[in-house]
Amino acid sequence: MSGVQGKLDGIVAEFADLDAREKLELLVDFAKGLPPLSADYEARKATDDSRVHECQTPVFLWTEVAAGGTARLVAEVAPEAPTVKGFVAILAEAINGQPATEAAGIPDDVLDRMGLADVLGMMRTRGLQAILTRIRRGFAAAAVA
Amino acid sequence: MKKDEATCRGGSHRTTRTGTGAGFAARTGGSFAGPRAMVYDSDNIEEADILTAREEELTMPDYVHPDVLVSTEWVAEHLTDPTVRIVESDEDRALYTQGHIPGAVEIDWHVDLQDPLQRDYIDRAGFERLCAERGISNDTTVVFYGDKNNWWACYAFWVFKLYGHDKCRIMNGGRKRWELDGRPWSTDRVDYPATTYTAPEQDGSIRALRDEVLKHCKAGKQLLDVRSPEEYRGERMHMPDYPNEGAVRGGHIPGAANVPWPLNCNEDGTFKTAKELEKLYIKELKMKRRSPTIAYCRIGERSSLTWFVLKYLLGFGNVKNYDGSWLEWGNAVRVPIAKGDTPA
Numbered sequence: 001m002s003g004v005q006g007k008l009d010g011i012v013a014e015f016a017d018l019d020a021r022e023k024l025e026l027l028v029d030f031a032k033g034l035p036p037l038s039a040d041y042e043a044r045k046a047t048d049d050s051r052v053h054e055c056q057t058p059v060f061l062w063t064e065v066a067a068g069g070t071a072r073l074v075a076e077v078a079p080e081a082p083t084v085k086g087f088v089a090i091l092a093e094a095i096n097g098q099p100a101t102e103a104a105g106i107p108d109d110v111l112d113r114m115g116l117a118d119v120l121g122m123m124r125t126r127g128l129q130a131i132l133t134r135i136r137r138g139f140a141a142a143a144v145a
Numbered sequence: 146m147k148k149d150e151a152t153c154r155g156g157s158h159r160t161t162r163t164g165t166g167a168g169f170a171a172r173t174g175g176s177f178a179g180p181r182a183m184v185y186d187s188d189n190i191e192e193a194d195i196l197t198a199r200e201e202e203l204t205m206p207d208y209v210h211p212d213v214l215v216s217t218e219w220v221a222e223h224l225t226d227p228t229v230r231i232v233e234s235d236e237d238r239a240l241y242t243q244g245h246i247p248g249a250v251e252i253d254w255h256v257d258l259q260d261p262l263q264r265d266y267i268d269r270a271g272f273e274r275l276c277a278e279r280g281i282s283n284d285t286t287v288v289f290y291g292d293k294n295n296w297w298a299c300y301a302f303w304v305f306k307l308y309g310h311d312k313c314r315i316m317n318g319g320r321k322r323w324e325l326d327g328r329p330w331s332t333d334r335v336d337y338p339a340t341t342y343t344a345p346e347q348d349g350s351i352r353a354l355r356d357e358v359l360k361h362c363k364a365g366k367q368l369l370d371v372r373s374p375e376e377y378r379g380e381r382m383h384m385p386d387y388p389n390e391g392a393v394r395g396g397h398i399p400g401a402a403n404v405p406w407p408l409n410c411n412e413d414g415t416f417k418t419a420k421e422l423e424k425l426y427i428k429e430l431k432m433k434r435r436s437p438t439i440a441y442c443r444i445g446e447r448s449s450l451t452w453f454v455l456k457y458l459l460g461f462g463n464v465k466n467y468d469g470s471w472l473e474w475g476n477a478v479r480v481p482i483a484k485g486d487t488p489a
Contacts, residue, residue: 021242027239120238120256
């Protein structure tokens with residue numbers, strides 16, 4: 001599978017047949033897989049406009065596009081927010097190395113398709129949608145620039 | 146949380162909150178609305194006379210019902226006690242999956258405690274089913290803990306009290322204190338044999354619905370708004386950094402004093418001392434323990450922590466949580482609303 005959508009379809013398939021407890025365990029596995037920030041990004045946290053202010057826990061996001069139009073999502077999420085961290089890790093896995101234009105077009109229904117909307121409830125889902133919106137917007141702007 | 150901490154977490158204020166309410170507001174540049182003294186109508190004067198002398202002494206040596214709190218040490222000693230069930234309730238429910246107290250079960254405020262159809266809590270049968278599935282019997286001592294200063298733990302505690310569960314406890318300090326104490330987390334799946342559980346109908350004495358709040362407000366009785374100062378003043382309709390969940394009006398219920406819920410807690414997630422809480426509510430706000438009191442926030446979650454503090458730690462005799470809170474009030478037709486940083 002290739003492209004952002006293909007990668008997301010693969011992740012959706014991983015979640016497909018899991019019960020609620022297993023879905024949360026897989027989400028936490030993704031969260032654990034999000035690499036720590038490298039020193040240069042750590043330093044940039046103070047100056048870049050990378051903080052997601054819509055989010056209740058400290059979340060820092062960089063949506064970068066390489067010369068060839070390839071997307072790279074770099075992120076840091078506080079350990080006390082594994083749901084957000086897992087979701088960001090899923091998006092990073094789907095996005096990184098793929099065309100930024102595709103990253104800008106991720107559809108809204110990702111959480112529904114993974115079956116996480118029911119497991120997390122409406123309020124949490126809304127918070128995650130806000131992060132998705134922010135990431136899409138970031139890649140859309142970076143792809144144009 | 147950084148921004149949130151700066152605006153409404155109790156710990157941030159501790160260093161500045163040393164004087165009277167007015168002085169405190171002045172020192173924080175007016176950015177903090179409460180606490181402020183409330184003026185009550187005549188039906189409270191009698192109680193005031195009875196209690197004033199004692200309350201002004203501010204010598205409360207301990208909480209009025211200290212037995213509702215257990216320490217992390219107590220929990221660590223009762224991990225396998227068959228008469229105890231430890232229950233985690235979190236804002237981020239994946240925290241439980243990531244690591245919970247060994248043997249603890251999870252009860253999620255949204256998925257487990259809310260009725261999926263009607264805007265209400267699960268009904269009596271649903272509550273009985275939930276307890277049975279979690280291995281909780283009528284005589285089980287249920288110990289709640291969680292993230293965010295035990296805010297959701299207090300919410301779950303309140304719902305258990307709605308259905309009359311007798312032995313409910315809060316683990317003081319929640320996840321944060323357990324972590325600070327270096328105690329172990331477990332990722333084991335936890336299942337207990339199902340029990341049978343029998344619950345009574347909801348206890349209306351701890352839950353306020355809208356019509357009652359309206360009467361309470363018009364009668365000028367004790368009302369507490371525990372949201373952030375920005376929400377109280379009507380500048381925003383949701384918590385700082387949280388998404389707006391759809392209130393169409395901003396402000397507060399007229400007469401409500403603003404005591405943001407983090408003021409109840411220390412930086413390590415534990416509750417402030419009896420003396421500190423007494424100073425905040427009784428001395429500075431001039432609240433009366435025997436006067437009917439209603440607390441609210443946005444959806445009744447933060448106010449369930451304040452409800453817990455008032456009822457169990459300070460011994461208020463009649464205190465209710467208005468779970469409809471601002472999400473209902475800020476959308477309701479023809480209910481009075483006040484804006485700005487004063488109650489009226």
